[in-house]
Structure formats: C-alpha cells, structure tokens
Amino acid sequence: MGVRTPSDETPEVFAAVGPRPLSAVLLALVLFVALVSNGRPIDAGDPRPTERVAASLVRERNFDLDEFPDVEEPFARTAGAHRVSIYPVASAVAAAPVFAVASAVFALDETGLALAGKWAASLFSAAAAALLYLAVGRRRPHRDALWTAVVFALGTTVWSTSQALWQHPLAVLGVCAALVCIVRAQDDAAWAGRAGLPLALAVAARYADIVLVGVLAVAIAVRWPRRLPLLILWAAPVVLAVLAYHQVYFGSPLRQGLAADRFSAPWGEGQLGLLMSPAKGLLVFTPVVIMAAAGLVRAFRQGDRWLASACGAAALAHWVLVGRWAEWHGGESWGPRLMTDALPLLFLFLPEGYDLAPRLTAALAALSVAVQALGAFAYDYRWERLRQRPVASAHPELWDLGHSPIAFYAARRLVLPTLPAVADGRIVLREHPIVIAGPRGSRVTFSADALRVEGADETMEDVHEERGARVQDGRLRLRGRYDGLFLRVTPGARARTLELRLVGEGSGTVYVGERGFWSPSVKWTAYPVSGRFRIRHPYTFATSGGPDVSITLARAPGTADLESVALVPPNEPERVIRNP
Template identity: 35%
Template sequence: HYVSDYPVGAALIALPFYVPSVVCGVSPSSRVFAELEKVSAATIVALSALLIYLAAARVTTNWMAMLLTLVYAFGTTSLSVSSQALWQHGPAQLALAAAIYCLVRAREDRRWAGYAGLPLAFEVITRPADALIAAPLGLYVLIYYRREIWTFITAAMPPLLFQLWYSAIYFGSPLRIQFLTEPTSVGSQTVAPSGLWTTSLANGLAVAMLSPGRGLLFYSPIFILSVAGLVLAWRKNGDMLLRYLGVGAILTILLIAKWHKTSGGESFGPRLLADLTPIMAFALFPLADSIRERRALAVAFAVLCAWSITANASGAFVGYRGWNQWALNDADKRLWLWGDNPVVDPFRSTFDSTRIALGHRATSRNSPDLLDGGLVVLNSPPHDAAPGARVHVSVRATNIGKAVWLGGRSADERGIVSLRWEWKRDGKVVGNGEASRELHLNVFPGDSTDLEASAFAPDAPGRYDLGISLAAEVSNQTSRTIGAPLAVSVTVAPSTASSGSAP
C-alpha cells in the first residue's frame, strides 16, 4: 500500500468527494481523480467561507459580515493556494472556521463551546503546527466555559485517537512527527530537530510578513486592518475570543519565521500562513463602525481589498512555477525583488507582449536567426566535488542579438529560451543527458538575466566538464543554440568508502 507521509486530516475530509468514483469502479488512471482534487479543495474552502460568514453575522452587521467573507474568499491564499489543490491548508481553514463558529454560537448557547473540541482537534491532525492556534482556544474554553470543558475534551478525542492509531499502525510510533524527514530530489535526508529552526527571527519575520515574494501583508495588505482589529480586542470591553485568536496568530507567525524553509518551497505567496486567514478575516469585524463613519478608512479598505484580490487572483489564474524555480535558488535576494515577483510578473509580461506587438519586434519565435547571447559565470564554481554532490553554477545571460528572448509563460513552446546544461567527459555526454530551465520572463536586446545551472556530480571519479548553454525551441524537438556555450571543469573525487577509509 501507499501510505501518506503527511498527516491524514486533509485526505479524510476529501474522502466523500472520491468515494462515488471508487465505488463505481472508475479507473485509478482516469482524469476524474485529478479533477476531483480541484473540486474537493474548492468546495472545502467555499464551506469555510460560509462558516466565516455565519460566525461574523452573529457579531457584526450583515454588510460587514459579507464584506469580510469576500476578503477571506478572494483576497487571501484561500483563492490562490487552498482552493487550487489538496494542500493541508484548506481543510485546516475549514476546521478553524468551524471552531470559530462554535465559539461564537456559545455566547448564546454554552453547549457549543464543547462542540468546538471536534474541529480544533481535526485542525491539529490536519496540520500539527496549528496546535499553536488550538491551544489558546482550548484555554479560552477552560476559562470562560469551564462546565463545558469535558464535552470539549470528549469531542476532541476521536480525531486525535485516529491519528495516533494511524501513526502506530503504519509507522510504528503513535507520536511520529512527519516533518523530521525532509524530502530531496535524490531520496530522503534526515534533518535533526535543531536544524529545523535555523532561520533568524528577524529575517524570517521580514520574509513571512513583508517580502514581495512571500510576505503576508504584500499579498493580502487588507490584513493590516485585521491587525488593527486584533489590537482593538485588547481595549476595555474588547472581544475576548479575538484576544485568544490573536495569540494563536502571533505564535504561528513566530513559528513560521523560525522555520528553516520560510519560503514554503514551490508555492504561491504566504502559503505557510494560509491557516491564519480565518482569524485575520474575522478580525476585521471590530472596524465596522469606523469604516462606516470615516471616509478615509473606507477608501483605504477598498484600495487594500482591491490589491489583495488582484494579487491572489494572479496566483489562482497565472502560472508561477517558473518564477519559483528561478527565485528559490537565491531566495535571500530574489524574494525581495519588488519588480520581479508573482504579482508583478503577469502585468510585466502583458506590458512586454504589448511592446513586442506594437513595435513589431523580432523574437526568438519569429526570428531565430537574429538570436545571439553571452554567458558569464557569476559565482566561483567548485573545482572538486564528491560523487552525487550538487554542483551549482550561477551565470548571467546577456541578450546581444536583435531578437527578444521569450520566457516560458506562452502556451506555445516554440521560441521559448532556456538555459541548458549537461555533464561531458572527453567530449562525450555522460549521466542522464541534458537538463534545462526556461526563462520566466522575456529578455529584450541589451538586457541581462541571472540564471542557475544545478546538477548532481557523476558517480564515477574523474575530470568532467559541465557544459552550459542557451537555446531556443525552434520546433518540436528542435532547438537553436544561442551564443557560445560555457564549460565549467569539475573533478569528482573518489568516495571515502571506495578509497578504503571509514565512511
């Protein structure tokens, strides 16, 4: 059997979407199952939006409840990430939204505070890091609904017991923590617990909250007003539930800031903070009176909301994989580029296409004969490498021809320019052949772009050349080399085991 290395909460909540096809005998290779992933993810997020609205409608005016639900559904990673595929985030958001709804209902009927234990426990088994959100809410129930605490604990037991049973049966330990094993492209590499928290807090907070590559307040600046709502909760007679939700939000942000992969890998925007979106959207309700009475605040709300929706629509409807592959190789610098990020790039590409069309510019698609380029090595590549070690070479590619290099956002691959690399020994290609990476943006004549070639060193010891070149797709399975290639010499040393030394 295949067993999920991730917590199973998301799979459990998606199960009803898949059961009919399985029962009806649909082939496992059918495209239906790929479509069901999108359908289930979108439906789960839609249900969470409904619960956010129902909770907000009990604490604020109907227009404000609808407004903050609009923000939650379209101005956050709910649209750009959670509704697009079965990440853990969508089911975790649904569970948190259900818990918020229960705790709001408890103001009129205390029994609902006990019911909140079920969705909170489900949130934790869906995404264990959300224990930092569930714990303050459990404390809230203990302090303000003490008589319901046993109902709360009883309701929380089924999801928790299921996860303990699952881990014990399939992995041999009920307390197994999935994330101590970090997958790599060559298998699995065990990461010591101390190595999971290597990001400095200041740098992690800056990336997670402000950077144009991953910042929560860049992709959903409407949350600036949510922060104000959470602060207002601490005033005299402020909303007690919001106080505890705010504590959970702060703890989660600090956790993500210290995580060794604050960027969240190949994803869109602040994916790692997606679980906070129910809290941040709900925290807007204390501002209802101020928005109605202060025109400046209403205008600011509208502008921030418009940017949030536009930014996340970019993630939902425009591909961003090429940008991720380019940016994450130098995340410290490229996550902070204000003119080259997943929000700006679609507009930039549209502007470039307009320039090309109106100026009747020659491109790598219609004028391959006018292509020319130069490559320069930026870093000092290693002269020696261990067998199987990753060799990383940064280069700067300059368009010195008369045609625009087209990036990889076009549906037609013809004319797309890419950086390619392959290992050679004595002039012959070795290993798995050529690897490549497409440009993520167009490059006009006279402009440059920084790229990376990344390859695993061959297993056999010896002297090799890593050949690096630029090429454009001319037609199917036919390409044209652009400019002169580079050759980076690397010597692969014998492994310690084969040399007789202790491994």
C-alpha cells in the same frame, strides 16, 4: 401621534441570529466556482502524496503509497513493510469522496489526481469562507459578513492553497468552524465544548497548527471552565483516530512522518519574512490584513476583549512558530502559504477595520484580490525555476523587490485560462495562453535578458518562454524538461503555407509540438541535433496539430540554445522590412 424613543428601538438581531445556513451554502457554491475558475490545478511536491493517499483509499482502502512509486523521498518514507506519506492524512480522508466521484468520470492519472485534489481543496476552502460568513454574521450585519467572506476566499492565500490538495484548506475549514462555535458560545455556552471537534480537525489536517489550536483551547477553558470536559470529549474521536493511524503505520501513536528538527530558522528571519518579504510577505500579498489586524485592536478597545485576545494570541503564536520553520517561505507556492491557517482569526475582525477607514479597506481588499487573481491565472512556478535554481541557502531572491513574483508575473502579462475536459476517459487540460497586449511579428530574437518579437509580417503572437527556459547572452537556453518557447500562429496567417525556422546550437533532440485548444493531443515532430543546427519545420494549419506551437526538449535529455525563431513563407527571407 407617539414619538419613538431610543428605548423603543428594536435592536438589530444579527448578533443573536446570524445569517441563514442556506445563504452560507449558496455562498460556498459561488465561491467554489470562483476558486476553480482558472480551470487548471497548480500542483506541487507537498500535495502530491496526499492526493495519492486519497486515491489509495478509494482504490485499495488503505493509506500506503506502495502503488505510487513516483512519490519519492522526502515526500514519502518506508515504515515497516509499506511506503507512506510523511504528511498528515486527514485531508486525504476528507477528500476521498471527491476522488471516488472523480474516478467514476475519469482516470486518476497524474492530471486526474491533481484536478481531483484541486476540486477537493477548493470545496474545503469555499466551505471555510462560508463558515467565516456565519461567524462574522453573528457579530455584524450580514452585508459585512458577506464581503468579508468573499475577500477572505479570494484576497488571501486561501485561494492559492485551494489549487492543490495542500494541508491548509481542511485546517482552515476546522479553524473557521471553531470560530462559529466560539462566537455562538457567547449566547449558548454549550457551543464552547463543541469547538473541540473542529479544533482537533485543524490539528489533524496540519500538525503545525498545534500551537494555534492550543491557544484557542486554553482560552476556551479559561472562559468556560465547566465546558472543558466536553471540549476534550468532542476532540477525542479525531485525536484517537490520528493516534491509531500513527500506531498502525509508524509503530507508535506518538511517531509520525515529519521531522521535528526542521524548526531551525534563525529567530526573526522567518517571522520578518512572513510579513515583509517581497516574495512571501503577508503584507505584500494580502495588504488588507492590515485592516483586519486594526479591526482586532478596535474590537478589543470596544469591549470584546476575550474574543480579540484569544484570536490575536493564537495568530501571534502561529506566526512565531512557523517563522522558525526552516522553509518558512513555503517552497514553491504563491505567497505566505504558512500563514494561511491563522487568517480566519484576523479576518473575523475585518468589518471593524472597515469602520476605521472604509475607503482604505476597500482599496486594500481590491488590491489583495487582484494579487491573488494574478497567482491563480498566471503563476506557473517559472519564477522559482529562474530565481531559485540553484537554491541559495540565504535565499536573497526572497528580498529582491524588483524581481518579486508579483512584479515578475505582472510584467510578463501572461494568463493561462484553462478548460478541463474528458477525452478517452482521461482528463485533458485545454489551455489557451494569452500574452496581454503582446507584440506580433514573424521573428523572435533574444537580447541580453529578454526575447524580442519583430518583423512586419505578423505570423505569430502570444510568444513567451515556458517553464525554465532562460534568455542569456542573446540566446534562449533550454536545459530542463519541457523548457521551451511558445508561439501562436495568428488567425490571418493560418491560410498560408509557412515554415518554422530555428537557428541555434545544442545536443539531443529538439521537438516541435503543435496543438490547439480543442485538439485531443499534441502533434510532435522530433529533430535530432548535434552542434550548430538550422531546422526548417513545414507548417500548414490544415494539416497541423493546431495553431499553438511549442519548441522544447520535452522529456528528452540534452540542451539547446536558440538564437532565432522565425515563421515565414518557405521562399521568403526571415527579415521582412515594412515599406513606407
């Protein structure tokens, strides 16, 4: 009987072969479902022009926004005879097929545009994670590649930026595709030149990636100097297309919509904030990145010096650049949005970080996914409306640990599961807000800075403030569009005749809206108010619009300060005392 010696060992083949493309496609499909599982688009000002450019390409075969007057400055500007987006249009071009399919199913109105944009962005993000899976799988066992891709997609701002048509998803897709080319070039140098196409795509999607891409391009040229002409040739079609767009719409191939003078943040402020800010820090929202960075260092020490150096230098250069951006915090978004494009360069080495500390890496990965899931299912811009209105130039709220977005939404305990549906040719978002372990009662009052649900007769549940409604001085202050209070009539109270009583002070019109998860529309009742008011709104479930009740200003001008809200039978007092 022979003895097997080390020289007889069959070497592992993952480094030369990698995962099969079919497994990457299946992974992308699973991740796409996960990214859209919350059901609702989380739109913002920046993605809206790109969504409308995609719609314009489908409807009118052009890039202008003339048919979308709702996109105003600074998100659009007049160039020649047309209004155009200030942002790169590569994401709109790539998303146009998704918008074309969507337009055949539902109208591309405000909600339809946002949902189509979310689907396109989620598709790009899922594909990016699948490509990272292929890249990691050529260096590490397939199981390492699989969990790395999942953590990358669901434990970073890749998830949050997939909720609307930001520039990042397509840029990240380009970076991940470039990593596949770079890793494959270790065995076949022809792939080094092919990296030019995805690198150019990353810059075309997001011009701020120019430094990141430049560092990678220089590194490729140094490692494979004979492939430099091919690198340029592969990049040329995308570069020429971008320059042609600039020439047609801005009058010069070197002129574009973004202002170059926005890199004005003090040195160090943005860089530190992008790492450590309780509201926007990478180490706060994606703590597992610590192990990815440690893995990069470990790969360098183990001999993979060129790859680790190239990725590390590109990520570092990107961090320094975007830290100088005046809005380094990324505006209304969940987490360090501006660092998203550099994450593939670090997560390529996450398995090496796992080798150093498996349990710590697993714990940080789980925490990172939990933080991003909180954003996907709970984030609704309410933190910005409360903490950043009015805007303070120094942004002290970004450094307030006790009132950070993560702490705010975790304490709020509100999740917003949503199901998009088509009704009369339009998208309807069927939302079912749930306050986890929330109180029940029949009356809502307001203390110094919080609402209280009390009363022995449990007629309402899932009570929470909406949009910018703010509790101050014992009142709920409604000042903006759709600021309001939400409550759900409990199942046990729906067979009874009830009365919604509102006490407060204001001017304008207070609206009471009734809807249900399956309701096609909201049933509104308007109550004009001037000065002190006591509103008695009859509620019978059988004739109502549904069990979900909103008290709001809607779109109407005016103000309202609510002192109490009660849901009780018509002839009973509001303060019901429980008998012993």
